[in-house]
Amino acid sequence: MSQITTEEVESRDRAGATLLESARQTARLSHLRKLEAESIYILREAVAEFSHPVMMYSIGKDSSVMLRLAQKAFHPGKIPFPLLHIDTSYKFPEMIAFRDAYAKEVGAQLIVHRNEEALQAGANPFTLGTQKCCGLLKTKSLLDALAEGGFNAAFGGARRDEEKSRAKERIYSFRDSHGQWDPKNQRPELWNLFNSRIDKSESIRVFPLSNWTELDVWLYILAENIPIVPLYYAKEREVVLRNGSLVVIHDRSELQFGEEPRLVKCRMRSLGCVPCTGAIRSEADTLPKIIEEMISFRRSERENRAIDHDEEGSMELKKREGYF
């Protein structure tokens, strides 16, 4: 099965680039510009105030935007912190290829961390369920990686408009020595004055994109020409229908009993692990079409990710345990 290369996507978007140039000029004066300035302010504050910052890099569109903002914040200097990718080993191969190429292009140090112990014990979402699988391969892996690196501040690309418990998240989110979030005991956050005080082994998660919406992210990607993983663009892919979601099949060994893959033109609205991230049927093979589709669909992007649905309030539970 052929994959769209980044080059193909870029050349296709270049066709519309001239027409979009005037729009990009406008973008420099818009509310996006305000959001950008606020995010840059947040990134700079955290770098000035913490001895060991790190940026969570999930390879998704929000991470791509956050990375661009980091380039802007410290220009003409380099990005003054490493990128950290928590690799569950279940990520799409296109994501890994994109990650390695892009980190190199940006010139950032990349740390990849896996919970090898759990993987060797055979951790997977099919037998463990998504809660436990995420707990081991994401949350535990993340906490281990942060502890190993001695990081006391971690940037995350989460937005408050994504999910209800995230709507209450601070920009500087305090985590105790176990990396846990206590939604009932958050520090009040007024104006743009952030409290960076922590004791040893405590940490702060910093969310520079707190006030961005999904549409803002896409408009910014368009206005700034930010590269994204080709999985976001629609093309014909082999899929099966599983629990109401379209699951992309890379290898026939991924098929469950009785499943027969078929070719469907589809794309990813958000990127996660292969078994838990559904595709959507889509014709959107350019950025403008993606934005158009986003507006017409009016479905929140996390709908097709099984992990938020396993229990009402499940994101809040995960966050309490240390998940981003």
Next chain:
Amino acid sequence: MSTVLATFETFDSFLQQELKKDLLRFTTAGSVDDGKSTLIGRLLHDAKGVYEDQLASVKKSKVNRSNGLIDFSLLTDGLRAEREQGITIDVAYRYFATARRRFIIADTPGHEQYTRNMATGASTANLAIILVDATKGILPQTRRHSYIASLLGIPNLVAAINKMDLVDYREDVFLRLSDDFRELAAQLGIPSAICIPVSATEGDNIVDASEKTPWYEGPTLLEYLETVPVHEAASIESLRFPVQLVIRPDSTFRGFAGQIVLGRVRVGDPIVALPSGKSSSVRSIVTFDGNVDSAGQGESVTLELANEIDISRGDMLVSPSKQPTASTSFAATLVWMSEKPLVAGQSYLAKHTTRAVKARVTNVRHRVNVNTLAHEAAGDLEMNSIAVVDVETSQPLLFDLYEQSRSTGSFILIDPISNATVAAGMILEVSSGSTTPARHLDSRGVDSSVPVTAIEKFERHGHVPAMFLVPGAAIEAVERALFAEGFETVVLRGDALRRELFFHVFDLLYSAGLVILAGAETLDAEVRVKLQQERADRTVFDVSSIADEVASKELISRVLANARSLRLGTHAEKGE
């Protein structure tokens, strides 16, 4: 797929529209049963700000209070505990857009113990919606919410007179409540206050004008939100540029990164760096997208100056005319946000712009009763109290009054031991005769007239004091281990251990913030008892029971484990 944006040309025009939108941040306040969450849910729903799957999740939710109908309040009550109690307990941020504007809502709770949350939501808002229950009228809470909105400097106030359906949409009820509300707003000095008759559950006058209120000719709530001016007229036009960090990738470039909080900067403009007072001019305004000729309020840029002057984080670049006040003492209104009451004279950390300094409240002038707005005798400042106080800082703050500038007139207080944010402050005035001109400060901007406190010493050491009673033979090894870990140590020997001298020496060293070591055997039994009884509030670790020849691994690791609990928070300032 929709054909709304089927071609590039129409997409382009769509994009032009999207990118011209401005941003309005507003907050909402109301009492527990005013139906505030329902109002916001209705606004999001009718303005199509709610995604369909979120609606589905609300419909199937276990605690739906509307018997199968959509319970709009569940759209904003995010956390489990809240859902179970049916009360919003914290600040939740919501986002929606119409064809005209992008909106950020800070949804904050209304009941008394959460004044701090409303202050938080109000601190970044341009407008506040105050919910008034038409069946109950102006309540003490209404007064409180309006007061907090005015205190935090929100220029526009709108009273949503809700539950009009329960008073049969009567005009006289609306007019009476409007008069009451306008009187309140006038009393608080709020420049713009309007009233709108609504029913959140029925959807009247939220998005579309209601047929049930033909006597009302004003805007619907959404119309008002879409048209109220968002840009506050700047009362100060000169530059305020707090330096966040110095960017120095190599020896050829040295730039000061920050966000312009007031005014405008152009290449060639003269600037003054505070607190040093040294002058320079702007050589270039650097951004990732290329250098620019000028930059205005809200923009994050990096400034290169014409000549090299010593500037670091916490300094402020300003225009030579109309400089901010540099002072170590001022009066401020405080909103107390911690369960631990204010202790006057105690050292706190103040964060103001990008500057963090030690601060203490020297005097509480009066408390404000948030329900009656009456000034009351100062007492303890407890959680959710509001008071006017005098503040002194160890180094000068570079500020404007809050009523002139929210960004350079606001600060927070942090407890240096618990690290909690304990108060929000709004600067009211410079204390008379206390302005500290630059000449009273030494070259580092230090004011020599402010005494050094014990907390400041602890902060410098990075730990609080304690005493360790250790096996005498191991005392040097223990000191070495603690010293290597960064603790300031001292060993008590000889005369210092004498009964009549011991407590004098102990208290002195303890207040200096040191980790004091003494051989357990060398300490008089009577002294040990007295230490336990009369210095019960002091930290004393007795590790002398660990059997030891020289200094076992067990002993050292026990000492270090105890010592770790003495550490203070990581220092806020790590320098460049």
